[in-house]
Amino acid sequence: MTRPDAGFTDEQALEEQIQAHGLTAPRITPEQIDAQIxxxxxxxxxxxxxxxxxxxxxxxxxxxGESACVSSDNFNATLGRDIARRNAREKIWPLMGYALRDQQLRDSAKRRGHPH
Incomplete structure (x- = not known):
């Protein structure tokens, strides 16, 4: 389920910079994050x-992810959901980063002839 995220334009700009610098090592992308949901x-x-x-x-x-505002006068259900979603989505990055690094370690061990 992909859906626009208020912070996504910043991610897109960062992704463009990464590609412009030719940084091609394995990494997690915003698209991979969204594909997990x-x-x-x-x-x-x-x-x-x-x-x-x-x-x-x-x-x-x-x-x-959570959201809250101090004054109920400032509450907007759509904004609350979007902020809570963004906060939850941010928690996926370290999980996927750990999984990628773990896979790299296993792959490296296999290439060296170690089973783990």
Whole structure:
């Protein structure tokens, strides 16, 4: 489920800079992050400005993000959901980075003849 994200333009600019510098080593891209998201659920707690986003990933793992505002006069449900989603999505980066590095380590060990 890909959907526009308020911070995505910054990611696009960074991706363009990475490519312009010819940095081609294995890495995680914004598209790979978005491809992991298979389900999105949101909950706003009654009588509050607190919104929780639950993003379920392809392997069944889930990450959460939150949003809240101090004054209910400033609350907007759409903005609350977008901010909570962005905060949850940011948590996917370190998970995928760890998985990529772990895979690189396994691949390196195999090339050297070590099983792990």
């Amino acid at each position: 298979v389900r999105e659920d949101y909950h706003r707690f009654p009588d509050t400005t607190v919104t929780i986003a639950l993003l379920t990933l392809r392997n069944g793992y889930a990450v959460t």
